[in-house]
Structures are given as structure tokens and as C-alpha cells.
Amino acid sequence: MERRTVLRAAVLGGSSAVFGGTLWRGAAYAAPAQPGTGPYGALGSPDANGIRLPSGFTSRIIARSGQTVSGTSYTWHNAPDGGACYTNGSGWIYVSNSEINPSGGASAVKFSSTGTVTGAYRILSNTRQNCAGGKTPWNTWLSCEEVSLGYVYETDPFGVNAAVRRDAMGRFKHEAAAADPVRQVIYLTEDESNGRFYRFVPATWGNLSSGTLQVLVAGSATSGSFTWANVPDPDGSPTSTRTQVSGSKSFNGGEGCHYADDTVWFTTKGDNRVWQLNLTNNTYELAYDDSLVVGGSAPLTGVDNITGASSGDLFVAEDGGNMEICVITPDDVIAPFLRIDGQSGSEITGPAFSPDGTRLYFSSQRGTSGSSSGGITYEVRGPFRA
Template sequence: MSLQRRTFLRTVTAGAGAVAFAGALWQHAAYAAPAAQSPYGPLLPADAHGIALPAGFTSRVVARSLRAVGGIIWHSAPDGGACFRDGDGWIYVSNSELPLIGGVSAIRFRADGSIDRARRILSGTNLNCAGGATPWNTWLSCEEIFRGRVFETDPYGEKSAVAHRAMGRFKHEAAACDPDHRVVYLTEDESDGCLYRYVPETWGDLSRGRLDVLCATSGDGVEWRPVPNPSAPLVQTRHQVRAARHFDGGEGCHYADGVCYFTAKGDRKVWAYDTADQTVTAVYNGDGTLDGVDNITGTTAGDLYVAEDGGNMEINIITPDGVVAPVLRVEGQDRSEITGPAFAPDGTRLYFSSQRGTSGETSGSGGITYEVTGPFRH
């Protein structure tokens, strides 16, 4: 286990100070920072776009739902997203959490941050919520419906999207690739949802493989057991293995340095599955500034960024030394949620969306996609 990972998993913030826990004690602790301040300082009054940011950060609107951007009409209900390198520029992909037409759109940015063009890379799917990027530069887009599918899409628009049914037919939320163990973790947005692990026969080819479900053993210990029939039409995957461990409303998922971090909105927790110790513990237990835990991403500096579905419409940072604090707040959009946080390849730009924007319409027709630029730690 790396020093950074061990420090992250064994540190909690209590009030304004960080306290290190060892042995069994830390396993029952979680981050709680009601008075913490982010490493970027306090949030200033909201800017012209309604975004409250620390000093030195700026925001801009990249796209609005049902309006033209880069040669296409930007989709409604923008949700999960990720960034990919593309020559001297980069691409931001965004899901559409709409029924029946869903899909994914992608915007390419030039080296100076200006928009080059945009394209649709998936259409005609259903409630595409979150997903995850792969090490081979594809985007896994997940359907959040009964017997939903995982679609592998091409951000560069050169290959057709493919549905990987071997990854299970359930209410998919997010995916996170673990290149160290050559597996893909999958969350499930059900009140008794599970955490899954997909083990492809060949790393880099997700068409064939085995779906496992996380099961409880003793204490915080866990193990993986195969799901007998990942595509069963009647018995849902989460009910096929009696020992499966359940989480209330699985949401975002992010892998880094031997740990799979995932969120559960009903639990109001950020969980951490430690691949070395084979344990699951909470690194945030819902009693700090972060509320409505949802999409999650991270940086090479070891920081986690967690978006809120509701709450104060904030993105909070969780640092390796245990600080939990807001790094931005979207004001005047209380009936929306923050979705799709993702950093550009150089780490200086953060993209995200307000799914329903200022209108709060459930159709997501008022969705807004933003970019925040500043001295992020990376």
C-alpha cells in the first residue's frame, strides 16, 4: 500500500484539525469537517455566471441545452462526463439523462481553450447517467434504467458505439477502470444496490468477461463472488448472491492508487474499497459540508472532487490529509444538480454541468455546462 493511500484512508478531520487514526479505530471513523476550508481558500461572492469560486479562479459557460455549440445542438439533462487528450487539444464528453433519446455528446477544445467542434457519439439510448473513461481512451456510458446497459463509445467519433451486455443488465450508474488489476468497477443506483467488478477476458476488450458482486465477510472485510446470470430477465443481479453487500443509491465511482472510491446518496457517504486490504470503509460519512453525494472524480495530487445532487449545489474537495470543503458553489439553481465533473488533461480546467440550470425543469432543457479555470492542485 502506498504512503499516500494509507494516509488518505487513515486520516480524518475533526473541527479545524486533522487527527490520524491507526489500527481498528480508523476503520470506524470518517471525514467530518464542518469548519474546514479548502486549500484554495474561501469562496468569494458569485461571479456573473452565478458561480462562487476562490480567489484566482474564473468560470465560463461552455454550452447550454437546446442551443448550438460546435455545429450541434447541445443535449438536455447533461450528466456524467470525462476528458480525453486529442493532439494539442482535448475533448469533453457528456451524457444525456433523457429517456429514450439519451446518448452522449462530445466537445473538442483547441489548445487555447476555444471550442473547435462538437459531435454526437451515441444516440437513441435511455437515461444515460454517469459512466467512466477507459485507459484506451473510450467512454463507458451507463443507462440508469431497469436492465440498463453499458455502451462503449468513441470520443473521437471514429468508431460506432457498442453495448457490452456481459457487464450486466441493471440500473447502471458509474464505471471506473482499474488498470492495476485489469477490472472495471460498476455502481448501481438502487436503494439496495451493489458494487460490481467486471473482469474482461482480455484487458482492452470488454465484449467478454465475468461479472462479480462485492460480498460481506466479517467486519469491514469483503470478497468478490460471480454473479450467476448477469443478463437474467427476472432475477436482478443484486439479488442473485445472498452474501452481496448493499449500498443505498450507488452513484459516482473513481479508481486511484489501489482504491476504488464510490458514493451512495442514500448512505450520504463516500466509500473506499481498498484492493490490498480487501476492506470497504467510509472516507466521508455525511456529517460535514458535503451533502447529496453524487459524481466523483480525482486528480494526480490525490484530491477527490465530489459533486452534489441538491445540497448547496457545490463541488467539494476531499484532500489526502482529510479536509472536506467546497471549492465552488452554483447559486440560484436550487432545483438542479451538479453533474459530470472532469479535469482537462493538464489539470487546470474543470468541466461540469448544472443538469436543470436556472429553470429547474425536469426535462433538463435548461441544462448548462461550465468550465472553471484556476490553480488546481495536480
């Protein structure tokens, strides 16, 4: 299913404002998402956890930084960040990075089939500022270091196998990763003001020990066609990976990344955009841009982590802003899904759905304290549409 099935005129009355003129061929591409009534309705009053939710949804706290996870003996990490969920046969697991430097790493919480917490444990240690990452089709977690010349570590959410550093995936300020099983590649974002968008092509799908790092090559406009070029030196030293290929496209602060249905979406926090790559025809466009919102204030700022639901809805978390997770529907409507009150010094991180799609996990990285030691990891349960 393609999220964008209807071609519509540009929202600002002309192609150049939205599309840079590069793709205008008489029929406009879909305009970036605009505010409207979301599929879940208005947000209610803050609940006991300070979270405003639509009717029918509830929240609970799963873990707090520096405190023992309830029902376990494990102390939850500071500054919880990117996350993902995994089926484990008896229930599921939620994995969460720790964005501190040094020590970083990642932890996991295990749930029974009814959602009861049954365990928690460390899956990665002694790394640096593990920000986001991504889930692989073979059920590992790619934990990414958001530091200069950072690495990607492939970790085991089940806590059995030791983590492995994947040097072939390049050394740069890694942010997020998203696996594309159709093209058998891993997409990667770079958190630099002049960052690039990459893909890693493994020599063998399912084995990330060797392969080719490539960078997206495109024009400077906000839509157009793109190609891929090999990065000559993925080690990034002495020349950074983002400056090695002439014509590679610059993105202002790459953040979250999500793949589904021959499309990959990624966010850039420096300009509050959600980008969309249409992989069947090698074109790109804007799925959201806060500067292109018409009639009123933008509902989504501080654009950061992103995930998707089986419905085709995208859920985008804010780094700051007014501490919301917003939903972008397949109809290109954007609306708040939830808001956390009283935590303006924090950011929302790690949104991920349980395998059955009925629970959304995420964290407030610095909680009410505004400190990395004050992180809170939540679960929201309710009638998410399928």
C-alpha cells in the first residue's frame, strides 16, 4: 500500500514553493501534511502520569532512570532514547538505548503475554551516546552512537548473544537505522547540520559484517529524483563520510527513520521536516514541513524519532516543542496524539509499538527533572487502528 494515493495541488498555490520545480510535470505530488482532525480525536486532561491522551487510551510508567524496574532487580539506564519491540514467544520485549557519554549502551524490558513486566537486563555496555537505531528482520537491534566517528553495534534483544560492532556500516554521527527487506539494505541517518542519508548494502543479507556504504545523491530542492553512490572510505578519517561524494544531498540534522511499503521516511530536526523516499521510482518529497503549514501554528516542531503503525499512520515524537507525539495519517493530516505536561526540559524518544499493535512505548528522556538521570519510560494502551 502506498501512503499517498491521490495527487493533489501544492498547498501554497504553486509548485516552486513546495517542490523546487524539479518534479513539476503538470500533475502535482501530494502536498506536505497539514493540520486537521486526527483519527483519535481531541486530547483529554492530563492523567495521573501527566499525559494527555485521546478518549479510550491509558498510560502507565514502565521504568525510571536510576530506579529498579518493578518486578525485577535491574536498575534502568539514564537518558532513555531510541527503542523497538520484539516478540519472544511468551510475550514481547522493549529495547531502549541510553544516550549518555561515556557508558551509553542499551537495556531491555521483558513482558508476559498479558503485559506484566517479567524481566529487565542490559544488552549493550561501554559504548558512547547511543541515541536511536533500528530493528532488523532477523530480530537484532542496531544501536547507533551519536558521536563523531561513531559506530553501529548489533545487539541481541533477548540477552543471549554478545553485541558486535559493525565497522562496515561506517563511522559518522549515527542516529537511526531502518531495514528494507525488499532491497536488502539498511538506511542510516546522520545527526549533523550538513548530514547525509546513507544506505548499507550487506554482502549477504542477514549478515552485517561486510558490505558497501552508499550515500544519497540528489539536487538541493525539496523534491526530485535521487541515486546512490558508494562512499569511498566508510571509516570517515581523515575525510568525513558526508564530504566524500560530490553531489551527495545535505540534510539538516538527521534523526528518526522508518521503512514500510516501498517507502522510507526520515526526519530532520534542524528544519522540522519529515522526508519521504519513494523507492519504487527513486524520487523524494516532503511528507511534512512546519514552515509549509497553512492557517495557524504548526502542530509538530522539534521533529525527532519516528515510527509507524500497521494502519499506515506515522507517529513522530518531539524533541522539545510542546512534548507531543503527533500522528501523520495516510491522508496527509497531522494532529497531536498525546502530550506530556510539566516536562518542558525533556524530549520524547523511542516510540515503538508492541507486536500486536495495541501498546505504544516511548520515553521522556529527562522527565520532570530536566536531567538525564530523570528519564521515564511509558506505555500507552488503547484502540490503535489497524
